[in-house]
Amino acid sequence: MAPFIVNRVVQTIPILFLGTVAAFLVLRLIPGDPALVIAGEEATAEDLYAIREQLGLHDSWPEQYIKWLGDLLSGDLGYSFTSGLSVNRLFSINVPPTLELGIAAYAFAILVGIPLGILGGVKPRSGWDWLLSGYTMVAVGVPSFVSGIILLWIFAAELGWFPSHGRVSILDDPVDSLHHLALPVIALAMPISAVLARYTRTTITDVVGQDFVRTARAKGLGESTVIARHALRNSLIPVITIMALQVGEVLTGVVIIEAVFTRPGLGRVVVEAIQRLDYLVVQTMLVVLVVIFVTVNLLADIIYGFVDPRVRVR
Amino acid sequence: MSAATSRDELTTFRSDQARSMWADTMRRLLRNPQGAIAVGGLLIIAIAAIAAPVIAWHDPIAQDASARLLSPSWDHPFGTDELRRDLFSRNLHGLKTALALSFVSVLAGAVIGTVAGFTVGYVRGWADSVVMRLVDALLAFPGLLIAFAILTILGEGLENIGIAIVVFAIPGFTRLARAQMLGERNKDYVLAAQVLGASTPRIIFRHIVINALPPLLVQVALAIASGVLIVAALGYFGLGIEADTPSLGGLVNDSRPYLQRAWWYPVFPGAILAFLLLCLNLLADAINAAISPYTRRS
Numbered sequence: 257m258a259p260f261i262v263n264r265v266v267q268t269i270p271i272l273f274l275g276t277v278a279a280f281l282v283l284r285l286i287p288g289d290p291a292l293v294i295a296g297e298e299a300t301a302e303d304l305y306a307i308r309e310q311l312g313l314h315d316s317w318p319e320q321y322i323k324w325l326g327d328l329l330s331g332d333l334g335y336s337f338t339s340g341l342s343v344n345r346l347f348s349i350n351v352p353p354t355l356e357l358g359i360a361a362y363a364f365a366i367l368v369g370i371p372l373g374i375l376g377g378v379k380p381r382s383g384w385d386w387l388l389s390g391y392t393m394v395a396v397g398v399p400s401f402v403s404g405i406i407l408l409w410i411f412a413a414e415l416g417w418f419p420s421h422g423r424v425s426i427l428d429d430p431v432d433s434l435h436h437l438a439l440p441v442i443a444l445a446m447p448i449s450a451v452l453a454r455y456t457r458t459t460i461t462d463v464v465g466q467d468f469v470r471t472a473r474a475k476g477l478g479e480s481t482v483i484a485r486h487a488l489r490n491s492l493i494p495v496i497t498i499m500a501l502q503v504g505e506v507l508t509g510v511v512i513i514e515a516v517f518t519r520p521g522l523g524r525v526v527v528e529a530i531q532r533l534d535y536l537v538v539q540t541m542l543v544v545l546v547v548i549f550v551t552v553n554l555l556a557d558i559i560y561g562f563v564d565p566r567v568r569v570r
Numbered sequence: 571m572s573a574a575t576s577r578d579e580l581t582t583f584r585s586d587q588a589r590s591m592w593a594d595t596m597r598r599l600l601r602n603p604q605g606a607i608a609v610g611g612l613l614i615i616a617i618a619a620i621a622a623p624v625i626a627w628h629d630p631i632a633q634d635a636s637a638r639l640l641s642p643s644w645d646h647p648f649g650t651d652e653l654r655r656d657l658f659s660r661n662l663h664g665l666k667t668a669l670a671l672s673f674v675s676v677l678a679g680a681v682i683g684t685v686a687g688f689t690v691g692y693v694r695g696w697a698d699s700v701v702m703r704l705v706d707a708l709l710a711f712p713g714l715l716i717a718f719a720i721l722t723i724l725g726e727g728l729e730n731i732g733i734a735i736v737v738f739a740i741p742g743f744t745r746l747a748r749a750q751m752l753g754e755r756n757k758d759y760v761l762a763a764q765v766l767g768a769s770t771p772r773i774i775f776r777h778i779v780i781n782a783l784p785p786l787l788v789q790v791a792l793a794i795a796s797g798v799l800i801v802a803a804l805g806y807f808g809l810g811i812e813a814d815t816p817s818l819g820g821l822v823n824d825s826r827p828y829l830q831r832a833w834w835y836p837v838f839p840g841a842i843l844a845f846l847l848l849c850l851n852l853l854a855d856a857i858n859a860a861i862s863p864y865t866r867r868s
Binding site (some may be wrong): 274275278282285393394396397398399401402405406408409413414504505507508511512515526527530531533542545546549550 | 703707710711712713714715718719722723799802803806807819822823825826829830833836837839840843844845847848851852
């Protein structure tokens with residue numbers, strides 16, 4: 257197992273490197289002058305020159321890139337072009353709320369989606385299966401910002417059961433934090449749980465129809481053992497693939513849901529940074545996205561290795 | 571005389587018994603209740619969208635209703651907004667924009683992505699590696715963020731939203747088409763065509779495509795659904811679409827200050843979006859069932 261993991265980790269290094277190059281280049285392709293955005297329309301040529309000099313925009317692209325990469329590796333993310341805030345500070349303020357929302361929604365989606373999919377898949381056309389189809393039909397169809405607004409209207413505005421905006425750190429006050437998280441998490445998790453439930457149901461139905469499951473039943477194993485030890489383990493690989501893919505949906509959803517529920521977080525940071533051509537912030541965000549994506553895929557690969565020994569030898 | 575009769579019989583026999591693969595698939599699709607609902611629902615939506623200027627008798631932009639935030643009535647079936655605009659008309663025009671944009675862009679993306687995927691899947695070698703790494707890189711970024719970035723690079727405007735959706739759609743089709751091609755290219759009928767001296771493009775686009783295409787249709791329905799979601803989300807953020815231009819996402823966002831006073835304001839665009847996405851998802855499922863050899867057997 258160890259050589260397999262090391263091998264996979266080493267494979268990610270060139271991808272991470274390419275990711276930083278891509279993040280750097282994409283921003284240089286955007287027409288528009290960050291110096292002009294900072295100084296305003298009335299700036300003189302000297303002002304613009306001074307600002308560009310300060311930002312290091314007069315250096316050649318390779319020089320700028322190498323300097324940025326060096327800073328990045330040493331953990332210094334630099335300063336935002338427009339607000340002057342240190343990017344480290346911007347991230348340390350905005351990562352925790354986004355992380356809370358993202359992890360809570362992802363966990364909620366898995367806890368709802370996978371069991372529902374298993375129950376529906378094990379007994380097709382049962383009550384559970386109908387519940388599953390009904391739920392997935394609604395949850396896949398309603399975009400998260402629509403369900404967000406409707407939850408906001410019913411449970412925050414009309415009934416007043418939940419707060420309509422803001423965020424409380426889970427470390428300061430866990431109960432109040434969850435109170436603020438409940439509606440955003442449901443809105444964000446619904447479509448994701450529906451996709452998970454659907455794929456789990458499909459793979460479980462396929463596996464349950466196979467010969468080794470009949471063998472397991474024939475040798476007298478209890479139904480729960482048959483499902484948990486035999487059917488589930490063999491249907492995990494495609495389900496893990498979908499779970500990894502859904503992390504991307506969580507990332508998109510976070511941006512939308514933070515706007516709907518006026519929560520602080522990276523979603524707002526990235527939208528504002530793009531609008532203001534804040535190179536450094538957007539560049540760093542893109543790198544963070546690449547790192548998340550690579551890590552998730554790495555984890556998925558390693559989990560495949562645990563679940564299915566055949567993957568390890570390949 | 572007898573020769574002519576037997577020839578007639580032969581023709582009759584053929585037209586009764588032999589159907590093309592596509593007609594056969596279409597029949598299975600419509601016989602499936604899911605498929606029938608999806609096709610029917612999408613037809614209604616498409617007609618409503620195309621005929622929006624005719625069906626909606628009020629101007630979507632003119633501020634000419636008798637009062638602000640009127641509840642639904644015969645004259646204003648979906649009510650009016652805070653600027654005395656007719657919401658029925660704004661909803662239908664928003665639907666038209668969303669549908670036209672995502673349909674056209676996804677088809678463009680599907681063609682580009684599929685041709686690229688088939689080609690590299692057939693040719694293999696370095697072109698395959700380069701294209702697939704690019705595809706992996708594109709798939710790494712969530713669709714909405716790709717759209718944000720492209721709108722920043724190209725500026726606002728519906729055509730740029732379209733381009734963003736094309737870029738978003740391409741990699742999915744490339745990956746799927748390549749996988750299909752890898753599954754088909756070593757089969758005997760391809761070898762037969764090669765032995766007969768058919769050119770590479772002819773083998774790809776005449777022989778293999780027919781067999782490799784059906785799963786890509788499922789992807790078309792799913793990609794259009796994603797496209798609609800992206801257009802709606804951009805409308806919600808007010809990115810790329812002018813404030814006056816009606817969009818379904820924009821309507822939901824505009825409704826926020828009036829949630830307690832005007833339920834019809836967020837509910838109708840939300841319901842239209844949900845119905846459209848539901849039909850597209852059902853269609854994807856139904857196409858999948860219609861082309862899958864497993865369900866065909868039963």
